[in-house]
Amino acid sequence: MTGMPHQPVSGYVDIDWRNRPLRMEYQWVGARESAHPVVVFLHEGLGSISMWKDFPARFCEVSGLTGLVFSRYGYGNSTPRPDGERWPVEFMHRQAHEVLPLLFSALGIEKPWLFGHSDGGSIALLYAARYPEAVSGIVVVAPHIFVEEVSVASIWQARETYLSTDMRARLARYHADPDSAFWGWNDIWLDPAFRAWNIEPELPNITCPVLAIQGEDDEYGTLEQIRGIRRKAPRTRLVILPGCGHSPHRDQPEALMKEAARFIVSQG
Secondary structure, eight states: OEEOOSSOSEEEEEEEETTEEEEEEEEEEEOSEESSOOEEEEOOTTOOTGGGTTHHHHHHHHHTOEEEEEOOTTSTTSOOOOTTOOOOTTHHHHIIIIIHHHHHHHHTOOSOEEEEETHHHHHHHHHHHHOGGGOSEEEEESOOSBOOHHHHHHHHHHHHHHHHSSHHHHHTTTOSSHHHHHHHHHHHHTSGGGGGOBOGGGGGGOOSOEEEEEETTOTTOOTHHHHHHHHHOTTEEEEEETTOOSOHHHHSHHHHHHHHHHHHHHTO
16 A cells, blocks of 8 residues: 655655755645555646646546645746746756656655656656656656647747736746746747757656557647657557647546546556
C-alpha cells in the first residue's frame, strides 16, 4: 500500500536548486491510502495547482489513487521568476533532471506515476528517460517532443492576446505573478534558438509503460508528437480524442479520466 507521506495536505516545501532557495507550493489529493504509487501531476506552460482546478482531485478520488499537485518555479504561488531572467533552451531538462528529484526527496516520494500536460508531459518524458528505474509509469497529455510551426504560431497568438486583452488579469487568478508565468513560457518558446529543441533521441531510454493522449484538434501540435513517442518508446499506448483541443482535462475530462485510470490501475 502507498499513500500520502507524513506531510500536510497542502503547503510549501523549500528546496535548494543551483544555489538558490525555492519555495514550491504543493497539494495532496485523492485517497489517503492506495494500492498504487503516488501520481504526480505536472502542469502545462501556463499552469499551476489552481489552473488544474478540480481535475486531479476528481481523477484520484474516482480511481482510488493518491495524487500530488504542485506549481513549478515561476508559477502559481511558488517562487516567481525574477524580472529579466529568461528560461534557457534546456529549461524542461533542468526541471526533469534537477528539480523533480529534489522535490521528490523533500516530500518522500518514491517511484511515482507522472501525469504531465503539455510542457509537463515533456518533463515527464525527460524524467522517465533519465531515471528509468525511478518511475512506475507516465501519462503524457498533449506533450511536445519537438517544435512545430503550429506550436509557434499559436504561441505568437497567445502573446498578442496577452498584450491586447484582459488575459493578464485572468491569469492573475492562478498565479501570484502572472508576468513571471507568461513571459517565462512565451519568451523561450518564441526564441529562435528553441526551434532546434528536440527530445526524440532520449525517448528510447524510457522503459516504463507510457500512455500518450492527444486531442485530434490540438492547436499546439500535430499527432506526430505522440506518434513519435510510440516509435521511440515501445511500451507506449496511444489515445487520440476526437473533437478535443490541447487541454483534454478541460475539453473531455471524463474521457481522459477513464483512459488514464484504466491504464494506471492495469499496471498493478
